[in-house]
Amino acid sequence: MLIFLARRILSTVPVLVIVALIVFLMLRLAPGDPAAAIVGDSGTSENIAKVRGQLGLNESLPTQFVRWSGQLLQGNLGESYFMKKTVVELIGQRIEPTVSLAAVTLVVTILIAVPLGVVAAWRHGGWLDRMLMGFSVMGFSIPAFVIGYVLIWIFALHLQLLPVQGYSRLSQGPWLWIRHLILPSITLSIIYVALIARVTRAAVAEAMTEDYIRTARAKGISEKRVLMRHALANAAIPIVTVIGIGIALLIGGVVVTETVFAIPGLGQLTVDAVLSRDFPLIQGITLFFSVVYVLINLLIDLSYLVFDPRIRY
Amino acid sequence: MLSKRNLKAVVVGAMLAAAFATTSAFAQDAGKVLRLVPQSDLKILDPIWTTAFITRNHGYAVYDTLFGVDEQGKVKPQMVDKYTTGADGKTWTFTLRKSLEFHDGKPVTSEDVLASLKRWGQRDGLGQKMYAALDKAEAVDANTFRLVFKDSFGMVVDALSKPSSNPPFIMPARVAATPADKQIDDATGSGPYIFKKDEYRPGEKVVYLKNTRYVPRTEAPSGTAGGKNVYVDRMEWIILKDAQTQANALANGEVDMIEWLPPEQYTALKNNAAITVDNPIPKGSFALHLNHIIPPFDNPKIAQAAIMAINQEALMRAQMVHKELYNSCASVYPCGTAFSSDKTGYFTGKPQFEKAKALLKEAGYDGKPVVLMYPADFALLNKFPPVMAQLLKQAGFNVDMQSMDWPTLVTRRAKKDPVDKGGWNLFITGWGIADNMNPMFYAPLTGNGEKGWFGWATDDKLEQLKSEFLASADEPRRKELATAIQQRVYDTGIYAPIGEYKPLTAYRKGVVSGVVRSPVNVFWNIKKS
Numbered sequence: 001m002l003i004f005l006a007r008r009i010l011s012t013v014p015v016l017v018i019v020a021l022i023v024f025l026m027l028r029l030a031p032g033d034p035a036a037a038i039v040g041d042s043g044t045s046e047n048i049a050k051v052r053g054q055l056g057l058n059e060s061l062p063t064q065f066v067r068w069s070g071q072l073l074q075g076n077l078g079e080s081y082f083m084k085k086t087v088v089e090l091i092g093q094r095i096e097p098t099v100s101l102a103a104v105t106l107v108v109t110i111l112i113a114v115p116l117g118v119v120a121a122w123r124h125g126g127w128l129d130r131m132l133m134g135f136s137v138m139g140f141s142i143p144a145f146v147i148g149y150v151l152i153w154i155f156a157l158h159l160q161l162l163p164v165q166g167y168s169r170l171s172q173g174p175w176l177w178i179r180h181l182i183l184p185s186i187t188l189s190i191i192y193v194a195l196i197a198r199v200t201r202a203a204v205a206e207a208m209t210e211d212y213i214r215t216a217r218a219k220g221i222s223e224k225r226v227l228m229r230h231a232l233a234n235a236a237i238p239i240v241t242v243i244g245i246g247i248a249l250l251i252g253g254v255v256v257t258e259t260v261f262a263i264p265g266l267g268q269l270t271v272d273a274v275l276s277r278d279f280p281l282i283q284g285i286t287l288f289f290s291v292v293y294v295l296i297n298l299l300i301d302l303s304y305l306v307f308d309p310r311i312r313y
Numbered sequence: 314m315l316s317k318r319n320l321k322a323v324v325v326g327a328m329l330a331a332a333f334a335t336t337s338a339f340a341q342d343a344g345k346v347l348r349l350v351p352q353s354d355l356k357i358l359d360p361i362w363t364t365a366f367i368t369r370n371h372g373y374a375v376y377d378t379l380f381g382v383d384e385q386g387k388v389k390p391q392m393v394d395k396y397t398t399g400a401d402g403k404t405w406t407f408t409l410r411k412s413l414e415f416h417d418g419k420p421v422t423s424e425d426v427l428a429s430l431k432r433w434g435q436r437d438g439l440g441q442k443m444y445a446a447l448d449k450a451e452a453v454d455a456n457t458f459r460l461v462f463k464d465s466f467g468m469v470v471d472a473l474s475k476p477s478s479n480p481p482f483i484m485p486a487r488v489a490a491t492p493a494d495k496q497i498d499d500a501t502g503s504g505p506y507i508f509k510k511d512e513y514r515p516g517e518k519v520v521y522l523k524n525t526r527y528v529p530r531t532e533a534p535s536g537t538a539g540g541k542n543v544y545v546d547r548m549e550w551i552i553l554k555d556a557q558t559q560a561n562a563l564a565n566g567e568v569d570m571i572e573w574l575p576p577e578q579y580t581a582l583k584n585n586a587a588i589t590v591d592n593p594i595p596k597g598s599f600a601l602h603l604n605h606i607i608p609p610f611d612n613p614k615i616a617q618a619a620i621m622a623i624n625q626e627a628l629m630r631a632q633m634v635h636k637e638l639y640n641s642c643a644s645v646y647p648c649g650t651a652f653s654s655d656k657t658g659y660f661t662g663k664p665q666f667e668k669a670k671a672l673l674k675e676a677g678y679d680g681k682p683v684v685l686m687y688p689a690d691f692a693l694l695n696k697f698p699p700v701m702a703q704l705l706k707q708a709g710f711n712v713d714m715q716s717m718d719w720p721t722l723v724t725r726r727a728k729k730d731p732v733d734k735g736g737w738n739l740f741i742t743g744w745g746i747a748d749n750m751n752p753m754f755y756a757p758l759t760g761n762g763e764k765g766w767f768g769w770a771t772d773d774k775l776e777q778l779k780s781e782f783l784a785s786a787d788e789p790r791r792k793e794l795a796t797a798i799q800q801r802v803y804d805t806g807i808y809a810p811i812g813e814y815k816p817l818t819a820y821r822k823g824v825v826s827g828v829v830r831s832p833v834n835v836f837w838n839i840k841k842s
Contacts, residue, residue, distance in 0.1 A: 031717065031725065033727070039363060040363045041478075042478050044438075045769075082515075093517075094516070157565060165562050166551070259555060261558070262554070264517030275720060
């Protein structure tokens with residue numbers, strides 16, 4: 001087990017190096033110059049050239065990469081070109097809204113999707129199954145920003161029950177916190193509900209055809225217990241896998257949702273950094289997301305030990 | 314007695330009721346809090362280091378200036394109590410108002426003023442000119458300082474009151490000692506608001522507290538001059554980038570004010586009885602900028618032909634949509650301001666395709682495509698280029714309109730290379746009234762070649778006229794010079810205005826009042842009920 005963990009953690013190193021190199025090169029080769037944005041509209045070419053020099057952007061690409069890698073090895077992600085703040089500090093400021101949004105979305109998704117999938121499998125081919133799957137197709141098809149704006153119109157502008165935008169930190173009170181997360185997390189969860197409900201339905205429906213289900217029924221166990229203790233437990237691995245993938249996909253999803261609801265999280269920070277060509281910040285966020293992605297995958301692999309005792313690492 | 318199950322239901326019910334209580338917590342204020350959506354995110358805190366408008370606005374909140382300009386653009390003393398000019402016009406002596414204090418409690422002294430002006434003079438274009446003309450700047454005592462010029466310099470108070478980037482904000486000497494090419498990280502000023510550094514979250518929120526020790530002038534507020542009274546305890550800049558989200562947040566009472574209302578939200582908010590749509594800044598303008606360092610606009614006749622293609626009405630209608638939000642103006646200065654003039658030569662703001670074609674023929678235009686940069690992502694500008702491209706085609710140009718995002722455009726416009734190596738020929742951008750109300754404030758109005766603004770026109774005559782303008786303090790003479798400068802702009806084909814727009818501010822009716830008329834948005838004097 002420990003060897004497995006060590007091997008997995010070590011295997012992340014080349015992944016991160018490749019990610020770092022690709023992001024570094026893509027940013028340097030893409031059009032756009034942070035110095036021009038820093039100087040502003042009334043600045044001159046002379047001022048831009050000066051700022052470029054100060055930022056070290058006139059150095060050769062290998063020199064810039066070596067300098068940045070050296071900083072990274074010392075655990076330093078650098079400083080934003082625009083704000084006099086370190087990348088770590090900026091990520092730290094924005095992590096809470098994103099983690100909150102992702103966590104609430106995940107809870108909402110699991111609470112809705114798994115029961116939906118189980119019920120659809122149980123009533124396989126029936127009207128309930130068709131309705132649920134129809135909803136699932138709809139969830140896949142409607143873009144998150146459309147859902148977001150419709151929810152805002154109904155619940156914030158029309159009914160005035162919830163805020164249109166923003167985020168309230170947990171330290172400001174749990175109710176304010178949850179109020180600001182209800183609409184964004186519903187918006188973001190719809191596509192994941194659709195995805196996870198479909199996978200759950202397929203996995204449970206397959207498990208329901210197994211001999212041990214027939215045996216359980218023959219022993220007179222209630223249908224609810226058959227579904228939950230026998231079918232769902234045995235269908236857990238694909239469901240957990242797809243939930244894990246869903247968490248990784250959430251990273252992309254929060255960018256759109258945070259923009260629609262003006263949530264000051266990592267998604268918005270990424271968009272801002274890209275639009276202003278804040279290279280250290282983009283590189284830092286990308287690396288951070290890569291580490292999160294790798295860790296989630298590791299946790300999914302480890303969770304198999306819990307759901308299927310036959311698995312050994 | 315409640316069963317365990319019922320107790321759970323009661324608790325959950327109470328929690329939900331609290332969560333969904335219709336009285337929104339976000340609509341309530343502890344103390345007077347003004348929540349406004351600024352024009353963009355505040356990322357850079359140094360108003361001398363960058364020319365970004367949002368940083369300038371931050372500067373007006375936190376710092377004070379020696380002089381201000383009223384809503385008509387007239388210079389008025391601000392931190393200065395009185396000033397005198399020597400008989401030769403070369404020596405200027407200024408005395409500061411009493412009770413001026415920085416946010417750290419220390420008094421504002423001549424030493425602070427001179428250090429701040431020195432730093433500004435290294436960075437700002439007009440400041441550089443002023444310092445080039447300066448013989449010495451010295452403190453007479455803690456409250457009095459003197460500027461002695463080598464020759465007559467007519468723009469002293471205009472420079473010290475420069476309303477837009479970069480205004481000469483006064484900082485403590487210890488902060489102003491920061492090299493001009495390095496960003497400051499200390500926002501201690503002596504202005505009406507105190508920057509709350511511990512609550513500063515770029516991309517989310519910028520917080521200012523009322524400076525309770527600020528002593529405002531007794532005159533009524535007007536522009537960047539007059540009494541800077543603060544009637545709220547706290548001002549929060551809520552960063553919302555999406556136009557729809559801004560409008561929704563205002564309609565829902567989550568913010569009190571939007572500094573720059575995007576034109577696409579105009580109709581919706583104008584028809585909302587709870588919202589006031591106002592324009593405290595009288596106007597702004599857009600301009601077509603040409604690159605004079607490479608063909609074909611290195612030939613003034615071809616540049617003039619491009620300017621003759623401009624149809625201000627068509628361009629402005631496409632961009633601003635609503636007729637009440639724009640007007641034509643052929644002057645390079647905002648129409649109705651001190652230096653505006655109808656002596657615009659051949660330029661009328663209306664298309665003259667036949668004349669343009671004749672000029673192109675005479676100049677020997679070779680038909681090579683001219684690259685018009687098209688910032689497709691920038692809603693405030695992105696309707697112009699397709700219309701401009703069509704107008705240029707009608708005038709006989711071969712046009713290559715290249716789509717890009719705004720950050721790419723601002724990078725590319727700094728390139729002096731030919732178009733096949735990443736250069737450019739034309740682009741359109743906007744300016745505030747504070748930027749072009751005076752020829753010495755207007756960044757693109759340069760004829761000093763590669764040292765000038767993007768486009769790098771070379772015109773010694775223009776530079777000569779500007780030098781004369783700098784030296785003159787006589788208003789009628791200045792007006793003449795400003796008109797002559799305008800004529801040079803059109804003769805050389807440096808750039809041309811494509812119309813004026815009304816910058817809109819929206820706020821909650823009956824909640825927000827006292828918004829100051831000004832060439833730039835300022836946030837003192839605002840009352841919240």
